[in-house]
Amino acid sequence: TSWNLNHDNLKRTSSTFYDHDTVKPKTEFNAAHLPNDILKFDEFVLANIRETYNGARSYTEWATPQMKNEDPIAIGDLGQFQTIPLHATVDRRPIIVRRQLMEDNKKSQSLAANGKLLGCAITGATFVSNLEALDLEHYKENAPTCKVCFQFSNRQDMSNFVPSLGYKALEQGQQSASIKCFEGEATVEARFAEWQQGDPRFGGFGYQWHVDCVLPNGIHELTCQEISRMQKQNDMLDDLQKVYFKTKFEVDGWFQQPGSDDTDDSETAQKRRFRIQTEWPWTAVMSHDDDCSAIAKGLSMSWNDVHSKFVPSSHREMSLAHAEGPGYDATEYDGGISLKSMNADKVSKGGLHPRLVSNLFHLIRNAPGSTHMVAVVDGQAQRSYQEILNLLDMSISDLFKVYGSRVFGNLTTWNDQDLIPVSFMNSMNNLFQSSITLLELLQIRSIKIHLVPIMTPSLVFEKTVCGGQYSFPPYLAARYAADYQVIMYVDGDTAMIEGNNKRTLNEMIVYDRFFGQNSSKCAGHRMRLIEQYVKPEYNNIEKILQCTQNLALDKKKWQYALKNCHLEEGHIVARTDSVYAFSVHHPDTLADYLPEGIEDCITPGNAVTPCYFLGEDEIVQLHLRNRVTTRVRLDNWFASWAPTWAAPSDDLKSAPYPQAKE
Numbered sequence: 001t002s003w004n005l006n007h008d009n010l011k012r013t014s015s016t017f018y019d020h021d022t023v024k025p026k027t028e029f030n031a032a033h034l035p036n037d038i039l040k041f042d043e044f045v046l047a048n049i050r051e052t053y054n055g056a057r058s059y060t061e062w063a064t065p066q067m068k069n070e071d072p073i074a075i076g077d078l079g080q081f082q083t084i085p086l087h088a089t090v091d092r093r094p095i096i097v098r099r100q101l102m103e104d105n106k107k108s109q110s111l112a113a114n115g116k117l118l119g120c121a122i123t124g125a126t127f128v129s130n131l132e133a134l135d136l137e138h139y140k141e142n143a144p145t146c147k148v149c150f151q152f153s154n155r156q157d158m159s160n161f162v163p164s165l166g167y168k169a170l171e172q173g174q175q176s177a178s179i180k181c182f183e184g185e186a187t188v189e190a191r192f193a194e195w196q197q198g199d200p201r202f203g204g205f206g207y208q209w210h211v212d213c214v215l216p217n218g219i220h221e222l223t224c225q226e227i228s229r230m231q232k233q234n235d236m237l238d239d240l241q242k243v244y245f246k247t248k249f250e251v252d253g254w255f256q257q258p259g260s261d262d263t264d265d266s267e268t269a270q271k272r273r274f275r276i277q278t279e280w281p282w283t284a285v286m287s288h289d290d291d292c293s294a295i296a297k298g299l300s301m302s303w304n305d306v307h308s309k310f311v312p313s314s315h316r317e318m319s320l321a322h323a324e325g326p327g328y329d330a331t332e333y334d335g336g337i338s339l340k341s342m343n344a345d346k347v348s349k350g351g352l353h354p355r356l357v358s359n360l361f362h363l364i365r366n367a368p369g370s371t372h373m374v375a376v377v378d379g380q381a382q383r384s385y386q387e388i389l390n391l392l393d394m395s396i397s398d399l400f401k402v403y404g405s406r407v408f409g410n411l412t413t414w415n416d417q418d419l420i421p422v423s424f425m426n427s428m429n430n431l432f433q434s435s436i437t438l439l440e441l442l443q444i445r446s447i448k449i450h451l452v453p454i455m456t457p458s459l460v461f462e463k464t465v466c467g468g469q470y471s472f473p474p475y476l477a478a479r480y481a482a483d484y485q486v487i488m489y490v491d492g493d494t495a496m497i498e499g500n501n502k503r504t505l506n507e508m509i510v511y512d513r514f515f516g517q518n519s520s521k522c523a524g525h526r527m528r529l530i531e532q533y534v535k536p537e538y539n540n541i542e543k544i545l546q547c548t549q550n551l552a553l554d555k556k557k558w559q560y561a562l563k564n565c566h567l568e569e570g571h572i573v574a575r576t577d578s579v580y581a582f583s584v585h586h587p588d589t590l591a592d593y594l595p596e597g598i599e600d601c602i603t604p605g606n607a608v609t610p611c612y613f614l615g616e617d618e619i620v621q622l623h624l625r626n627r628v629t630t631r632v633r634l635d636n637w638f639a640s641w642a643p644t645w646a647a648p649s650d651d652l653k654s655a656p657y658p659q660a661k662e
Contacts, residue, residue: 037443037448038392038439038442038443038447038448038449039385039388039389039392039448039449039451040448040449040450040451041381041385041451042288042450042451042452042453044287044288045452045453045454045479046378046381046453047283048087048088048089048283048284048285048286048287048455049087049284049378049453049455051280051281051283051284052085052086052087052088052280052284052455053455054281055244055280055281055283055284056085056088056278056279056280056281056284057085057278057279058083058084058085058126058276058277058278058279059083059276059277060078060081060083060274060275060276060277061078061274061275061277062075062078062272062273062274062275063250063272063273063274063275064273075255075272076253076255076256076270076272077255077256078274080129080130080133080253080255081128081129081130081133081253081274081276082127082128082129082130082206082459083126083127083128083129083276083278084126084127084457084459084460085124085126085127085278085279085280086124086125086126086127086208086455086457086460086468086471087124087125087454087455087471087475088122088123088124088125088245088280088284088285089122089123089124089285089287089475089478089479090120090121090122090224090228090285090286090287090290090292091121091122091123091212091213091214091478092287092289092290092292092295092478092479092480092481092482092483093121093477093478093481093482093579093580094295094298094299094300094310094481094482094576094577094578095481095577095578095579095580095589095590095593095594096121096212096214096478096580097115097118097121097292097295097296097299098299098577098593098595099590099592099593100112100118100119100121100214100217101114101115101118101296101299102593104217109217109218111216111217111218112217112218112296113218114296114297115292115293115295115296115297116223116293116296117217117218117219117220117223118217118223118224118292118293118296119184119214119215119216119217119218119219119222119223120148120184120214120215120222120223120224120227120290120292121212121213121214121215121224121292122146122148122184122212122213122215122224122245122285123210123211123212123213123474123475123478124210124211124213124245124247124278124280124285125208125209125210125211125471125474125475126208126209126211126247126276126278127206127207127208127209127457127459127460127464127471128206128207128209128251128276129206129459129463130204130206130253131193131196131197131202131205131206131207132197132203132204132205133253133254134193134197134251134252134253134254135251135252135253135254135271136190136193136194136197136251137252138252139188139190139249139250139251139252140187140188142188142249142250142251142273143250144186144187144188144211144247144248144249144250145183145186145247145248145249146183146184146185146186146211146213146245146246146247146248147181147182147183147184147213147245147246148181148182148184148213148215148222148227148243148244148245148246148282149169149179149180149181149182149243149244149246150179150180150181150230150240150242150243151177151178151179151240151241151242151243151244152178152179152180152239152240152241153178153238153239153240153241154178154239155176155178157178157239157240158176158178158179158180161180161221162180162182162219162221162222165182165219166180166181166182167180167181167183168180168181169181181246182215182216182219182222184213184214184215184216185213185214186211186212186213186247186249187211187212188209188210188211188212188249189209189210189211189212189474189581190207190208190209190210191210191470191474191581191583191588192207192465192470192583192584193207193209196465202465204463205463205464205465206459206460206463206464207464207470208460208464208468208470208471209249209276210474211247211249211278213245213247223292223293224286224290224291224292225290225291225292225293227243227282227286227290228282228286228290230243231243231282231283231286242281243281243282244279244280244281244282245279245280245282245285246277246278246279246280247277247278247279248275248276248277248278249275249276250273250274250275250276251273251274251276252271252272252273253271253272253273253274254269254270254271255269255270255271255272256268256269287479289482289483295482298310299577299595300577300595301595301596302595302596302597303515303519303521303595303596303597303598304515304519304597305595308577309485310485310575310576310577311485311515311577312485312510312515314510315504315506315507315509315510315511316369316417316506318369318485318486318506318509318510318515319371319483319484319485319486320367320369320370320371320484320485320486320487320488320505320506320509321370321371321372321373321450321480321483321484321486321487321488322363322367322370322371322372322373322487322488322489322490322496323372323373323374323375323476323487323488323489323490323582324353324372324373324374324375324489324490324491324492324494325351325353325373325374325375325376325452325454325472325492326351326375326376326377326454326456326467326468326469326472327350327351327352327353327374327375327376327377327380327384327492328340328351328376328377328379328380328456328461328467329345329348329349329350329351329380330461330467331345336462337462338458338461338462339377339379339380339456339458339461339462339467340380342379342380342382342383348380348383349383349384349387350376350380350381350382350383350384350386350387351374351375351376351377351380351381351383351384352374352376352384352387352388353492353493354493354539355492355493355494355495355544355624356374356391356492357391357399357541358495358541358544358545358548358624359492359493359494359495359496360372360438361400361403361407361545362422362495362496362497362548363447363496364408364420364441364442364445364447365407365419365420365421365422365424366419366420366422366496366497366498366504366505367447367496367504367505367506368416368417368418368445368446368447368504368506369416369417369445369446369447369506370447370448370505370506371447371448371449371450371484372447372448372449372450373449373450373452373476373480374388374449374450374451374452375452375453375454375472375476376451376452376453376454377453377454377456377461377467377468378453378454378455378456379456379458379461381451381453384451385451388449388451391438392437392438392439392442393437393438393439394437394438395435395436395437396408396436396437396438396441397436399438399541400541400542400545401542402542402545402546403425403542403545403549406424406425406426406427406428407420407424407425407427408420408436408441416444416445416446417446417504417506418504419498419501419502419503419504419507421501421502422497422498422501422548422549422552422553423501423553425545425548425549425553426549426553454468454471454472454475455471456468469584470584473489473581473582473583473584474581474582474583476489476582477576477579477580477581477582481576481577481579482576483576484576485575485576485577486509486514486573486574486575486576487573487574487576487579487582488527488571488572488573489571489572489573489582489584490527490571490621491571491621491623493623493624493625493626494529494571494621494622494623494624495544495548495621495622495624496619496620496621496622497548497552497619497620497621497622498618498619499615499616499617499618499619499620500617500618505619508618508619509573509619512618513525513573513614513618514575520601520611521597521598521599522598522599522600522601522611522612523574523575523578523579523587523589523594523598523599523600523601524572524573524574524575524578524579524587524588524589524601524602525572525573525574525587525601525612525613525614526568526570526571526572526585526586526587526606526612526613526614527570527571527572527573527613527614527619527620527621528562528566528570528613528614528615528616528619528620528621529566529567529568529569529570529571529620529621529623530561530562530565530566530567530620530621530622530623531565531567531623531625532547532551532561532565532622532623532624532625533625533626534547534624534625534626536626539626544624547624548622548624551622552622562616562620567623568606568608569585570585570613570614570621571584571585571621572584572585572586572587573587573614573619574587574589575598577595578594578595578598585606586602586606587602588602
């Protein structure tokens, strides 16, 4: 086997991947984003982030011209709301393409030409601070808008660009700036804003608002591929100077009146409407593949349409991704939470979750041929990349001192798509060759790692839930749904454990749920999540794997955990031809635009049903936490499992836990 990773050209650094005594890297790397067939650093997304920081802008203004002329002191201070542009991207969701085609057919226009002339779909996120000062009741009724504008070097070229369509971007009384804009249909979404607003844990936080935009069909110049082509050729042409995407939505805010010193005094506050406008250069929007006509051509007509690129004919052909993040390393600074400085902490692992290695262990076993997508905050992306390089070059016998030999000792005797059962963790196999690295093992199992930097300005990190988590799952769908057939969104401290000792996750997802004859024909599913506590002193790779072994291979303990430690807030898996957003615990879809036979199976109140929730004989999320769940009191149970499972600390024992039912 040949490798593209040239070890001889890599410089050494002082950083190692893990500082546990049981893990020592063979070599250490400090390199640019080197090409290899296992690790991919998403340079396209990084370029988008840089262009967003360099050229995007966002601002607030009053919603009506009359308010602009009023005394700013009397009507309130718009400065209490800060806005920041976040990710924007060409929208590559198959369900959005399907909606465009279906709406085009309803109008009997056929302007889309079977997808060749689909108007470009774009989505962009904007952070708005001070969520608790917003009235969320009517924001969807306030008619958001969006547009894509082209700035030319002269008015003649502007006039000749899509003649008789579009409009000049002018304020009243202004002269032409040779800018022509094209409006699209816009929708605005703040999926968890109301929930967050009512949770006292998030006082003073802001929220990430998403605007979806679809340009009109039937105009070649307004297809995503053509806009991106023009942008790429911009430096070689004399006519086009700039392309940008702009969104606008209105919200109601509470503003204090003059003379009121109490910012929380609702009796003196008045509600006023204002706008948030955000603009991105097209270089911040364009993706790795903006040919949406190819997505249209490959759409599935029904739930089992094997002629579609989104429906595999067997599990061995299925493209599966499991995504986590965004990960980060945080600290306290100047009295508040902050993203940890990589300059100040030379040994930080960046955005890599401490459970990454132990979770990869199980994905190598039970998800061959898949891609593990790791999202990390952009302020720690380079360090995260370096640490994964270090990890890839580590010997398996050093990385997994006990379980490497037991589980991966007979790789040469298996098909690269076979399940390596969890029961092998109990074996005493000592045939393992110590020289094999994680990089080589991942290639044998055809598993790739895709590192995705996520734009996270410092205020967004400090003033949003989980360091900006709610901006990534919608972006995950919009950016990558067209690249896979199934995507799982899971927690970084989750081990995926198969419920059947003969089939991989790929097989169970394909045949039991999405594409097989016994399919539940759902757009998405929620997984069972088993919550488990791990004491800090056992928070290392070998002990974490031992925890999994002791639980998964002891039927009595496993059944007890399934009965008493099952949380309904499991994470999700969805068909990419049907997903609208990976909303953390909700595989959201658009029920009116699903392929024939597929349904939205999310239950009212997320009730646990066999149709919506994956069963214990399929996939179980084992949530290995460094804190105790408040759902059940398991003091005696944890204590009886020590040292593998640890009892809650005394302060946690005094908390008002409901008693677990025996």
